[in-house]
Amino acid sequence: MTKHAKIPPQHQDSMPAAEHEMTPAPDWRPRYPGSGRLEGKVALVTGGDSGIGRAVVALFAREGADIGIVYLDEDRDAEDTRRIVEEEGGKCHLVKADVGDHDAAFGAVNEIAEHFGRIDVLVNNAAQQFVDFDLRDISEEQLRRTFDSNVMGYFFVTQAALDHMPDGAAIVNTASVNAFKGNDKLVDYTATRGAVSAFSRSIATQLLDRKIRVNAVAPGPIWTPFIPGSMSDEMVEDxxxxxxxGRPGQPWEVATSYLFLACEDGSYFTGQTLHPNGGMIVGS
Known part of the structure; x- marks a missing residue:
């Protein structure tokens, strides 16, 4: 079991929040030497600047991939992650864009594809969440913002990426344990993660003829910028x-699921969901 430092109360008034302001810092570092499982591949990771996305980027780079990152507005976190990729010997191209906007999403994907020449692995990971204790408190503005980021963004980015992906490529989508067990404080977010699960299974079937595998990862409670960005001091501490x-997971503990599904290790997986969630027993 990974060591877990006690989380002190903290809150940030932004969503997405900043990883460099978190205490303790999330643990994104890969644990093992690379073995070339993504050698020569190009991976596009939305929300790759921080949290689970940063851990995925770091692990993919260690395994030989060059990385395109699409992020919203966390410039410092994005630059920090670029340095992580370069220290692993990979190339990194950053694009600042709101994937919930159709034209911005297509523009970002096309820029990364033109920069590297293709996209071999797509990780749809960018998302937002907001805590509300009463369904009636969820404003239309918040509801649309959450669905634009967490659902529309996955559609737009995937639509754009498919024109640049070779047969036999891989798509990994971030879902959530909440899509399987529900969450009464994150109703709109949970609904979007349910949509991601259905989206993943549906396009997995649609893309069988191109041998493009589509899977999802449904993390449990993971220490990422989502947490101080959406929760009160007391909720963060608990x-x-x-x-x-009995503890939150760290981003590195989740990233290994993405690597498995992105590389040939997961060659017989499509339309499936992996559940790194700290032992919660949920339906698949």
């Missing part, structure tokens, strides 16, 4: 304690 393992 975060992850309800998981059977």
């Amino acid at each position: 975060f992850g304690s309800h998981a059977p393992m």
Whole structure:
């Protein structure tokens, strides 16, 4: 079991929040030497600047991939992640864009594809969440913002990427344990993650003829900028304690699922979901 530093109360008034302001810092570092499982590949990761996205980017770079990152507005986190990729010996291209906007999403994907020449692995990961204790408190503006980021963005980015992906490529979408068990404080976010699960299974079937594998990862409570960006001090301090393992997970513990599904190790997986969630037993 990974060591877990106690999380002190903290809150940031932004969504997405900043990783460099979190205490303790999320643990994104890969644990093992690379073995070339993504050697020569190009991976596009939305929301790759921080949190789970940063851990995925770091691990993919260690395994030999060059990385395109699409991020919203966290410039410092994005530059920090670019340095991580370069220290692993990879190339990194950053694009600042709101994937919930059709033209911005297509523009970002096309820029990365033109920069590297193709996209071999797509990770749809960018998302936002907001805590509300009463369904009636969810404003139309918030509802549309959450669905634009978490659902429309996945559609737009995937639509754009398919023109640049060779047969046999891989798509990995970020879902959530909440899509399987529900969450009464994150109703709109949970609904979007359910949509991602259905989206993943549907396009997995649609893309079988191109041998493009489509899978999802449904993390449990993971210590990422989502948490101080959406929760109160008290909720942050208690975060992850309800998981059977008694602690939140760290981003590096989730990134390995993405690598498995992105590389040939997962060659017989499509339309499936992996559940790094600290021991919560949920339907698949």
